[in-house]
Amino acid sequence: MRPPQRPPAPPAARALLAALLLPALASAAPTTLPPAATTAAAPHRVPDTLAQRLQPCMACHGAEGRASRDGYLPRIAGKPAGYLYQQLLNFRDGRRSNATMAGFLAHQTDAYLYEMAQHFAALELPHAPPPPARADAAQLARGERLARQGDPVRRLPACTACHGQTLAGALPTVPGLLGLPRDYLVGQLGAWRTGMRRAIAPDCMADLARRMSPEDASAVAAWLAARPVPAGARPEPALPQPTPLPCGAVQTPAPIPSAAQPARPAPGAGR
Amino acid sequence: MSRRLRLLGGALAVLAALTALLAWLNLRGEPPLEPDPPATSAATSAATAPDAATLQRGAYLARAGNCAACHTAPGGAAYAGGRALATPFGTVYAGNLTPDADTGLGRWSAAEFRRALQHGRGRDGRLLVPAFPYTHFTLVSRADADALWAHLRQLPPVRQATPPHALRWPYGTQPALAVWRALYFRPGRFEPDPRRDAAWNRGAYLVEGLGHCAACHGGRDALGGGGRLGGGGTPLAIDRWVAPPLTDPGAAGARLQDLDDWVRLLQTGQTDRAAVQGPMAEVVAGSTQHLHPADLRAMGVYLRSHLAPPAGPARLPARDADALARGARLYTRHCADCHGAQGQGAAGAYPALAGNPTVTMADPRNLLRAITAGGFAPGTAGNPRPYGMPAFDLPHADLAALATWLRAAWGHDAPPVGEVQVLLAR
Numbered sequence A: 001m002r003p004p005q006r007p008p009a010p011p012a013a014r015a016l017l018a019a020l021l022l023p024a025l026a027s028a029a030p031t032t033l034p035p036a037a038t039t040a041a042a043p044h045r046v047p048d049t050l051a052q053r054l055q056p057c058m059a060c061h062g063a064e065g066r067a068s069r070d071g072y073l074p075r076i077a078g079k080p081a082g083y084l085y086q087q088l089l090n091f092r093d094g095r096r097s098n099a100t101m102a103g104f105l106a107h108q109t110d111a112y113l114y115e116m117a118q119h120f121a122a123l124e125l126p127h128a129p130p131p132p133a134r135a136d137a138a139q140l141a142r143g144e145r146l147a148r149q150g151d152p153v154r155r156l157p158a159c160t161a162c163h164g165q166t167l168a169g170a171l172p173t174v175p176g177l178l179g180l181p182r183d184y185l186v187g188q189l190g191a192w193r194t195g196m197r198r199a200i201a202p203d204c205m206a207d208l209a210r211r212m213s214p215e216d217a218s219a220v221a222a223w224l225a226a227r228p229v230p231a232g233a234r235p236e237p238a239l240p241q242p243t244p245l246p247c248g249a250v251q252t253p254a255p256i257p258s259a260a261q262p263a264r265p266a267p268g269a270g271r
Numbered sequence B: 001m002s003r004r005l006r007l008l009g010g011a012l013a014v015l016a017a018l019t020a021l022l023a024w025l026n027l028r029g030e031p032p033l034e035p036d037p038p039a040t041s042a043a044t045s046a047a048t049a050p051d052a053a054t055l056q057r058g059a060y061l062a063r064a065g066n067c068a069a070c071h072t073a074p075g076g077a078a079y080a081g082g083r084a085l086a087t088p089f090g091t092v093y094a095g096n097l098t099p100d101a102d103t104g105l106g107r108w109s110a111a112e113f114r115r116a117l118q119h120g121r122g123r124d125g126r127l128l129v130p131a132f133p134y135t136h137f138t139l140v141s142r143a144d145a146d147a148l149w150a151h152l153r154q155l156p157p158v159r160q161a162t163p164p165h166a167l168r169w170p171y172g173t174q175p176a177l178a179v180w181r182a183l184y185f186r187p188g189r190f191e192p193d194p195r196r197d198a199a200w201n202r203g204a205y206l207v208e209g210l211g212h213c214a215a216c217h218g219g220r221d222a223l224g225g226g227g228r229l230g231g232g233g234t235p236l237a238i239d240r241w242v243a244p245p246l247t248d249p250g251a252a253g254a255r256l257q258d259l260d261d262w263v264r265l266l267q268t269g270q271t272d273r274a275a276v277q278g279p280m281a282e283v284v285a286g287s288t289q290h291l292h293p294a295d296l297r298a299m300g301v302y303l304r305s306h307l308a309p310p311a312g313p314a315r316l317p318a319r320d321a322d323a324l325a326r327g328a329r330l331y332t333r334h335c336a337d338c339h340g341a342q343g344q345g346a347a348g349a350y351p352a353l354a355g356n357p358t359v360t361m362a363d364p365r366n367l368l369r370a371i372t373a374g375g376f377a378p379g380t381a382g383n384p385r386p387y388g389m390p391a392f393d394l395p396h397a398d399l400a401a402l403a404t405w406l407r408a409a410w411g412h413d414a415p416p417v418g419e420v421q422v423l424l425a426r
Helices: A013-030 A055-061 A081-094 A099-105 A110-121 A137-150 A180-192 A204-211 A214-226 B003-027 B044-050 B050-065 B110-119 B142-153 B176-183 B197-210 B254-256 B259-268 B279-286 B293-304 B321-339 B365-373 B396-406 B419-425
Strands: B084-087 B090-093
Touching: A055 A099, A055 B050, A055 B254, A081 A099, A081 A110, A137 B365, A180 A204, A214 B259, B003 B176, B003 B254, B050 B142, B110 B142, B197 B293, B254 B259, B254 B293, B259 B293, B365 B396, B365 B419, B396 B419
Parallel strands: none
Antiparallel strands: B084 B090
16 A cells, blocks of 8 residues: 655655645645645743643543543542552453453553553542432441441442541552442442452452342442541551551552663663 | 366376475575584583684674564563564464574474574475564574574573464465575575665665565565565554655655765664654664664665665645645644754754755655653663653544645645545654
8 A cells, every 4th residue: 555645756756746736735725734834833831740741641541540430440649558459460461351441551560550550549539429319218328237237148348448438548558439430339349249440459448349249238338428528538557457458559569660660571671 | 188187187296386386496405404412522522612702793793683572572582482463374483583492492402493594494395374474584694693603592481381372274384485585585694786886885785684684675565475675565654653664865864865874773763853753763762772873874875875866856746725724733743842842953962854855755654653652762772761742642633734835835846645545644
């Protein structure tokens, strides 16, 4: 296939060509097209900030670190950096499945992913009020009971056992559960059940999600999504108690990369 | 003898001759497998252990071939295989190259490895699928094959069985592979061209051999044959990105005009004129960023000698004035903040679009993909924190108008893009 580009023509030939072509173009396209730069265009500069570098993230995770009040995509602003970093690694390395995230992160270094995580963890943005609950009172009561007390029959611990009494998460790797869309929460519990979302083994959330019935998942997601986020809610500085289940993501969080360290194990340096 | 028997005899003879031809075409140029060296005692194995320089060269050559890219599953152990590669003929799973005895290359001899690399046969002599580019690796010298082998031998063994290929019948069968080889495989080591200088020959060795650039950038025919520079055929498309022809001065070949810029692009993944995206980002991240600048330049020197003459002026279909006006508005709204009002780009952050061959090349698919996929250039030692581009999920008509305008602005004169092309590219 040959491109229709012309060879670099001398200026005289180019002018002649333009003179010949212009009438045809002018009749078809009266719009004035910006001309070829005869001299170099004025340099264009952009801010040297992470916010500028990470523009693509904002398209889905919103100018406030979330997409929309009731969309599918989760708010990431203010989640613990350790949690966000693990998720970035999980998307890049195929333990979570999302084509856009995988494509964006495929060839980024651990150090850059950690910088991204820190950037979004440090964003302090106001939360919008939650959307009206899409569940009846009985479902919401069931959801609240699961979240606060768990279910001994199914061997389900309470969400608060790890995610904190205020459900705002705990440093360094446990995310908050409030301010997230219901569909996102249901989607994650489903993805854990089917193995589409995985974490470092032992994968406690996968174990829990498999113990929950679809009704359990639906009820707890509806209740969580309908809870307002308390003003000033921040992740707790540490887990209040040891996790009720063995939990790889908590017990062996990914090591923090040093800025100079390349992402992938380098099997060979230069010759 | 009856007529029927004579016919049968004739048919059998023709069949036998064809089989013999096929066997000959498959075996020509292949030396008999060297016997394994006698079992080594600790003392002799220490004496024949590869030295540090060989190991380092092997590691470098593995980078040049980007072996780890295919032979590593996402998030998996390096070189332990298992990555699924989609082909038009089904899915192929790359093998485990670590020295695990049961699932990797632990029981292989150096000669068996060389035969696999240069002649496309497994340890048991069976034909390997040509998704493994032995059609290129056949050029690799014996010394380099042995250095690669030394590198692979010292990897930590990983026990991980490779799933069997899932190819549609008959593509994965041995007879089909034998026919394919007879049609498309020419074995033979690289011979330097004495009329050319050292850089050209080094570039030729890397581009045609381990680099296997033309595996993607050379077109393929309906049977997956081809993969030669300037060989024609359909450009390979992976994940809806097209590998543009390197011999076309209006496509990827345009990057060869300035060899300093070419080297920088392959080393860092981004220059002021270009950002690497799609499957090439994997090549830069895993391979070219680790190569010596002199080697990258040599590859450019070699490739530049294959540039086709520029095409003559093409007859452009009329551009739609409404589409151009709409495209201009879309550019101002979505693109100008980063790429500049004159398409000049922002140095060190966003590549220029004015004069960018991805914008103007005949096939608009990469332009459309770049707009709709967005993303980051690969993170490399030279550009560890790339600026990203959002994915713009524009309606078909807007995407066509924006692409049409980009291909007409700033002195560009590439053909307009219609909604049907957008629809097919998405």
